[in-house]
Amino acid sequence: MKFATKLIHAGVHADPETGAIMTPIYQTSTYAQKAPGIHKGFEYSRTHNPTRTALQNNLAALENGNWALCFSSGMGAIDAVTKLMKPGDEVIASNDLYGGTYRIFTKIFENYNIKFHFTDLSNVHNLKNLINPNVKLVWIETPTNPMLNIINIEAITKICKENNIISAVDNTFASPYLQNPLNLGADIVMHSVTKYINGHSDVVMGALIGNNIQLHEKLAFIQNSCGAVPGPQDCFLVLRGIKTLHVRMERHCQNGKKIAEFLSKNNKVDKVYWPGFTNHNNHEIAKVQMKDFGGMLSFTLKNDSIENAHKFLSATKLFTLAESLGGVESLCGHPATMTHASIPREERIKSGLLDSLIRLSVGIEDIDDLINDLNQALEKC
Ligand code: P1T
Numbered sequence: 001m002k003f004a005t006k007l008i009h010a011g012v013h014a015d016p017e018t019g020a021i022m023t024p025i026y027q028t029s030t031y032a033q034k035a036p037g038i039h040k041g042f043e044y045s046r047t048h049n050p051t052r053t054a055l056q057n058n059l060a061a062l063e064n065g066n067w068a069l070c071f072s073s074g075m076g077a078i079d080a081v082t083k084l085m086k087p088g089d090e091v092i093a094s095n096d097l098y099g100g101t102y103r104i105f106t107k108i109f110e111n112y113n114i115k116f117h118f119t120d121l122s123n124v125h126n127l128k129n130l131i132n133p134n135v136k137l138v139w140i141e142t143p144t145n146p147m148l149n150i151i152n153i154e155a156i157t158k159i160c161k162e163n164n165i166i167s168a169v170d171n172t173f174a175s176p177y178l179q180n181p182l183n184l185g186a187d188i189v190m191h192s193v194t195k196y197i198n199g200h201s202d203v204v205m206g207a208l209i210g211n212n213i214q215l216h217e218k219l220a221f222i223q224n225s226c227g228a229v230p231g232p233q234d235c236f237l238v239l240r241g242i243k244t245l246h247v248r249m250e251r252h253c254q255n256g257k258k259i260a261e262f263l264s265k266n267n268k269v270d271k272v273y274w275p276g277f278t279n280h281n282n283h284e285i286a287k288v289q290m291k292d293f294g295g296m297l298s299f300t301l302k303n304d305s306i307e308n309a310h311k312f313l314s315a316t317k318l319f320t321l322a323e324s325l326g327g328v329e330s331l332c333g334h335p336a337t338m339t340h341a342s343i344p345r346e347e348r349i350k351s352g353l354l355d356s357l358i359r360l361s362v363g364i365e366d367i368d369d370l371i372n373d374l375n376q377a378l379e380k381c
Contacts, residue, residue, distance in 0.1 A: 003062070003177065004246045011057025012239065023054040025236045047224050051232035055239050056207075059197075062176040062242075063189050065209040067216040069223050070235065074172065074192025075100055076228030077206030079108075081168050081188060083222050084215075085136055087113035092130050093139040094121040096147045096351040098192075099340035101139070101170070107342075120351070122149045122282055127156060131163055141170040142179075143286075146298045146335040146359040147352050148273040150282035153289055157185030166215070172196070175326070177249040178290045187212055188219075195326030198241040199248050203234045248328060251364040252295030258367050259360065259374065263299050268378045270356075273298040295363070296325060298335075301356040301381055308381050309334050309356045315377035318369055325361035330370055333359045 001010065014021050026049055031042040042048050052070055059068040071077040078101055085091065093105065095118040105116045119126040121140055138160050142151040153169060160167035168188040169181035175196035181189045191197055193205035208219055223229065260274035275286040276293030286293060301308050312332075313321045319332040323339055333339060336355055340348055362370065 001061070006058070006061045007245050008243050010061030011054050011059075013054075023051055023236065023239055025232045026050045027232055045232070046227050046229055049229075049232050049235070051235040051239075052230065055235040055242075058239065058242060059176075059191075059193075059207050060209055062245075063171075063182055063209040064180050065182050065189065066211050067213075067220075068207055068209040069216075069219055070193070070230050071206040071208070071223065072228045072230050073204045074190070074194060074206035075104060077190050077192075077208050078104060078170075079228065080219055080222045080226065081137070081139075081190065081208065082109050082114070083226070084166065084218060085109070085114045088134060089136040090115040090117065090132065090134040091137045091139060092117045092119065092121075092127060092135055094141055094144060094149075094151060095119055095347070096144040096149050096353070097139075097141045098145045098170070098172075099335070099342045101141075102340075103342040118347075120149075121151045121156060124152055124155045124159070127159055131159070131165070135163070135165055137166045137168060139168050139170070141173065142289075143173045143275055143294065143296065145173060145296075146273075146333075146340065146357065148173075148275055148280075148296060148298055150275050150280070150286045150289075152282070152285045153179075153181050153184040153186060157181075157187075160187075161185065172326070173296050174290060174294060175245060175249060177245055178253075178292055178294055182209065182211060184289060187215060193238055194324065196249065196252070197245065197326075198238045199245065199327060200237075200241050201324065201327035201329065203237050203241075205230045205234055205238060248364055249292075249295075252362060253292040255364065255367050255370060256293065256295040256297060256362045259362050259370060260297050262371050262374065263297070266375075266378055268301060268303075268381045270300040270302045270304065273352075296359070296361055298357055298359045300354050301358070303381065304354050304356040306334075306336060306355045309336075309358055312358060312377050312381050315380040316373055317376075318365065318373040319360065319377075325359075327361070328364050330363035330365060331361040333361075335359055
């Protein structure tokens with residue numbers, strides 16, 4: 001099946017009893033057993049739920065994996081992967097990543113004697129320099145949040161394989177429409193399903209997808225033991241949202257390109273970060289590993305200050321100032337004081353995340369309206 005067909009059909013079957021074409025919301029915590037242990041594969045909804053199973057099968061197909069596990073948030077999924085580590089293990093992660101990921105690594109897991117190294121993994125040599133026998137996991141995002149750096153997935157996963165290290169790719173910004181990290185050698189793909197996959201800003205959910213059966217066993221054990229599972233209503237909403245991922249992504253990409261080009265010509269704007277520019281640091285890698293360049297971009301103002309960024313953000317009318325991304329509506333945010341506030345200033349400045357950096361999640365509205373809105377807000381800066 002091709003991608004667009006998988007989105008609509010993979011893992012989903014008409015209900016044998018009624019013919020209902022949408023997977024029912026199995027709003028149940030438990031399942032009748034004929035005798036102890038004799039049942040139809042479902043015992044308790046923390047372990048399995050039919051609506052969640054349909055979604056997991058669909059997600060596995062989209063990423064060309066043979067298993068998927070859904071969690072009650074993207075952070076729940078990241079938590080599960082990090083719980084594969086034991087005290088004394090070390091993790092190498094990109095230094096430009098979602099603030100919540102940085103926070104769970106440094107504020108939660110460092111307490112359990114797991115060591116984290118943060119480095120610029122858009123340069124693959126930085127990975128080689130940090131590898132030692134205690135390193136058991138490499139964690140990357142690409143494109144990164146919020147600097148839109150591109151990391152060469154194939155090069156990173158090759159080094160991981162040579163050194164027996166698990167490689168995990170947070171594919172939230174790209175979505176499975178733009179990029180499939182398992183095809184490029186990754187062991188685990190992670191999604192904040194909250195974003196493009198659901199696409200309608202009405203669900204918080206996470207997912208892990210892979211091919212390695214041992215990893216599936218370990219992660220399913222963690223999922224069931226720790227219990228961060230999504231409810232069937234949310235699984236239903238994601239199954240509904242996912243059906244239009246391809247058409248939404250096409251428009252996100254078209255609008256993102258036009259806005260990146262508009263901003264790069266505006267005299268209030270200093271730098272625009274978008275992997276589709278031919279002078280973007282890793283544009284050539286983005287061209288190879290991604291189908292298009294996505295709807296996320298960031299930019300700085302010539303007058304670089306938090307106050308000036310706040311002026312812009314209070315002036316937009318269509319771009320709503322809000323956390324999150326990947327929904328049909330356009331959002332704007334200020335990473336330094338919002339999504340990435342948990343990263344110390346000196347750390348974020350090192351990765352280019354300046355005080356005036358503004359992040360846009362470009363929605364699928366009419367492009368003229370979006371550009372007019374940005375134009376009038378930039379006039380206030
Ligand atoms: O919010 P949650 O579903 O728990 O997912 C966490 C997460 C993980 N990875 C990436 C790349 C993310 O962007 C996020 C969540 N990000 C935001 C809420 C944000 O506005 O950037």
